[in-house]
Structure formats: C-alpha cells, structure tokens
Amino acid sequence: MATLETKRATGLTISDVAQETGLTSHTLRYYERAGLLAGVERNGSGHRRYTSEDVEWVILVTRLRATGMPIRLIRRYAELVRDGEGNEAERLALLEAHRAEVVARLDQLHRNLELIDYKIGLYRERACDVGAR
Amino acid sequence: MATLETKRATGLTISDVAQETGLTSHTLRYYERAGLLAGVERNGSGHRRYTSEDVEWVILVTRLRATGMPIRLIRRYAELVRDGEGNEAERLALLEAHRAEVVARLDQLHRNLELIDYKIGLYRERACDVGAR
DNA sequence: GCTTGACTTAGAGTGCACTCGAATCCCTAC
DNA sequence: GTAGGGATTCGAGTGCACTCTAAGTCAAGC
Known part of the structure; x- marks a missing residue:
C-alpha cells in the first residue's frame, strides 16, 4: 500500500479522488471520456494518477454540475481552458x-x-x- | 369550430389546455396516464374535456414539477387528494x-x-x- | 361523399447523466 | 507463485421525464 509520502510524490489514485470529491471512479472515468478533464497522467502500469490541480478542477466541475450546467458546456469550457490564453472572453x-x-x-x-x-x-x-x- | 360559449359549457380541449399551461398535448396525456390528473371527462366521441378545476390542478402540477418534485411524488399527492378528506396530515x-x-x-x-x-x-x-x- | 385535421390509443424512441458488467491486467502480501 | 483487490477498457444498462410514431376514429367544411 502506498504511503501518504508516496502519494504526494506520485499523485492520487482514482479512488482517492472519488472519495475526496464524492464522485465514483466510474463517474470520474466517464467525465474524462466526455472531455471534462484534461488528460490525467498515468503511472507505469497505466493507472491514473491525479495531481492536486486535477482534483481542484474536478471539484470545480462538480460545482458547475450542481448548478445544472450540462456536460457539453462544461466540456466546452474545459476545451477553452486547455487551449490556453487568448480565449478568456x-x-x-x-x-x-x-x-x-x-x-x-x-x-x-x-x-x-x-x-x-x-x-x-x-x-x-x-x-x-x-x-x- | 366551438365558440367560447360552447367551450365554457363543454370544457376545454386538450390543445386549449396545452396552450394555457405551456405543456404539450402529449405531456398532458402522459401526466394523466402517470396518475397525476384525476380522470378527465370525455365528450361523446371520447375526446377529453377539461374543466377549469382540471386546468388549475394541471397548473399546480407544473409548479411542483418546476421545483423538481418527481412524478411519483406528485402522483402520491394526487392520489391523496382524490381519496378525499382524512389524509390532510x-x-x-x-x-x-x-x-x-x-x-x-x-x-x-x-x-x-x-x-x-x-x-x-x-x-x-x-x-x-x-x-x- | 370526401378531404382535412384534430383527436384517440399503445407503445417505441430520445436525451441526459450516470451506472454497471465483463473481461483482462498488474501490483502486493502471503 | 498465486490469490486478492483494485485498476483498466469498451460497451451495455438504468432511471427519469418526456416526446414522438403509427394506426385508427371522428366532426366539420367544401
């Protein structure tokens, strides 16, 4: 089992993030597939490792969902953020x-x-x- | 075409009610099937004729829906109302x-x-x- | 009398957001 | 080295609330 130290170095697992955000692992993967999350890093064996920035983003996504923003708009927003500066307007x-x-x-x-x-x-x-x- | 007089006497058609409530005829029939509306009267040829009380009730249903009350709870409420006095609590x-x-x-x-x-x-x-x- | 259009029904289809299943892979502990 | 537990994938299933289709009936206007 990974220690907290290790986790800090290598990032959180999907179930860590599930626990922290109140989503299920299924939903996290679904969000990623749907384009709501920028590509989450993987470790050597292909498992997702979430940075704290990733987690922040996931939490923002849950808040937007909680206000009823549809998946497709959150995806659009995520795309804009991923594309970087120049589209702030x-x-x-x-x-x-x-x-x-x-x-x-x-x-x-x-x-x-x-x-x-x-x-x-x-x-x-x-x-x-x-x-x- | 039925005059307003006639309508007052015989009740409103489904499309009248649709117009008045902002629902579609489809949705009105769906609500009836789902048990949200007490049996709406029919005319000789089997067409629905809504009384103004029916319309009031439909409007209440739309308001409850607008607050996110699920169909099954509205049905329960409608059942209680239909059952009459004694279940006010x-x-x-x-x-x-x-x-x-x-x-x-x-x-x-x-x-x-x-x-x-x-x-x-x-x-x-x-x-x-x-x-x- | 015949077309037009609104109405009827049962039941299938849609859209959204998950939610789960099945097969497979891989690290850890015994 | 092998059992366990969790991870992966793709794709199917679920629940809700409509939304629509198809086949048929009926009243009114030309």
Missing part, C-alpha cells in the same frame, strides 16, 4: 450566460416555493376544512 | 418534506453561484492574466 461569456440561467432558475424556484408555502399554510390553518387541494 | 407532510428539499437546493445553488461569481470576477479583473482557470 469566450470563457467569461460562457460563465456569464450560465450565471444568468442559474439566477433565473433561482427566481423561479423562489416563486414556486411561495406556492408550496401557500398550500402548506392552507393545510395547517384549515386542516379539518373540506376544499383544500 | 399526510398531504401536509409530503409538501413539507418537498419544501425542505427545495430550500436545501436553493442554499446549495446560492453557494455554487458564489463560486461562479468568483470565477467571473477573476476573468473580469485579470482578463489578460495567465493562470485563471
């Missing part, structure tokens, strides 16, 4: 467009939450009443 | 549980939005800088 545009969608979704969620609260109020106030649906 | 519990989930999701969304804002900030402030990912 496009990256910014992509993030801003997504931000706008998240804000819109938050608004809608807040509004619909009010309806739920209204219904809950009905059931609480007139629990023995007839017509509440 | 369960309806309330169902709505409150869902409310808690929505609130949790809102929180998480807010937190992740902050990360997006942070990234956007990076690109705005140091658009010409190197290391921003």
Whole structure:
C-alpha cells in the first residue's frame, strides 16, 4: 500500500479522488471520456494518477454540475481552458450566460416555493376544512 | 369550430389546455396516464374535456414539477387528494418534506453561484492574466 | 361523399447523466 | 507463485421525464 509520502510524490489514485470529491471512479472515468478533464497522467502500469490541480478542477466541475450546467458546456469550457490564453472572453461569456440561467432558475424556484408555502399554510390553518387541494 | 360559449359549457380541449399551461398535448396525456390528473371527462366521441378545476390542478402540477418534485411524488399527492378528506396530515407532510428539499437546493445553488461569481470576477479583473482557470 | 385535421390509443424512441458488467491486467502480501 | 483487490477498457444498462410514431376514429367544411 502506498504511503501518504508516496502519494504526494506520485499523485492520487482514482479512488482517492472519488472519495475526496464524492464522485465514483466510474463517474470520474466517464467525465474524462466526455472531455471534462484534461488528460490525467498515468503511472507505469497505466493507472491514473491525479495531481492536486486535477482534483481542484474536478471539484470545480462538480460545482458547475450542481448548478445544472450540462456536460457539453462544461466540456466546452474545459476545451477553452486547455487551449490556453487568448480565449478568456469566450470563457467569461460562457460563465456569464450560465450565471444568468442559474439566477433565473433561482427566481423561479423562489416563486414556486411561495406556492408550496401557500398550500402548506392552507393545510395547517384549515386542516379539518373540506376544499383544500 | 366551438365558440367560447360552447367551450365554457363543454370544457376545454386538450390543445386549449396545452396552450394555457405551456405543456404539450402529449405531456398532458402522459401526466394523466402517470396518475397525476384525476380522470378527465370525455365528450361523446371520447375526446377529453377539461374543466377549469382540471386546468388549475394541471397548473399546480407544473409548479411542483418546476421545483423538481418527481412524478411519483406528485402522483402520491394526487392520489391523496382524490381519496378525499382524512389524509390532510399526510398531504401536509409530503409538501413539507418537498419544501425542505427545495430550500436545501436553493442554499446549495446560492453557494455554487458564489463560486461562479468568483470565477467571473477573476476573468473580469485579470482578463489578460495567465493562470485563471 | 370526401378531404382535412384534430383527436384517440399503445407503445417505441430520445436525451441526459450516470451506472454497471465483463473481461483482462498488474501490483502486493502471503 | 498465486490469490486478492483494485485498476483498466469498451460497451451495455438504468432511471427519469418526456416526446414522438403509427394506426385508427371522428366532426366539420367544401
């Protein structure tokens, strides 16, 4: 078994990263296949070894997913980052467009939450009443 | 073609309701099959005729869907409503549980939005800088 | 009376994001 | 040296919520 020392030198295994990010190894491989992760380094026997930068990136990906950004947009963003400098404007545009969608979704969620609260109020106030649906 | 008068008397057609709710006729039939809508009345030739109460209910369903309540829970709720009085406590519990989930999701969304804002900030402030990912 | 178009049904297909299976490989411990 | 456990790959399977197709029925307008 690799010591912490060794891991620091050679990078984390896929199950280390799975544990740290809350994803499964399956999902990590799926993300890599889908182009969300730049090529992760391999050791002599072909096993993935993740750097801490890789892990940071994976965490960013999970956050973007958690806000509902679809895989294909995250891939686009990842591609831009991989292509390096010169496309920052496009990256910014992509993030801003997504931000706008998240804000819109938050608004809608807040509004619909009010309806739920209204219904809950009905059931609480007139629990023995007839017509509440 | 049915006049508005006629429609008021006989109920709305599926495409009327589709238009009014933003769903498609397909989705309305799907919801009915899935047990989300109590049996909608039919006219002589077997076509659905929706009452305004039906439409109200459909709108409530769309709002619950918009907050991410899964079909199976909406079905459960619809069943309770159909069963009539006596189960208000369960309806309330169902709505409150869902409310808690929505609130949790809102929180998480807010937190992740902050990360997006942070990234956007990076690109705005140091658009010409190197290391921003 | 016949076309047009909206409606009906059962059931198949789609898109998304995983999620899992099977076969195989390889390092470690006994 | 061999069993175990985890890694690899490709590709198939799953779950959800629609979304659409095909075959057929029916009412209204020309």
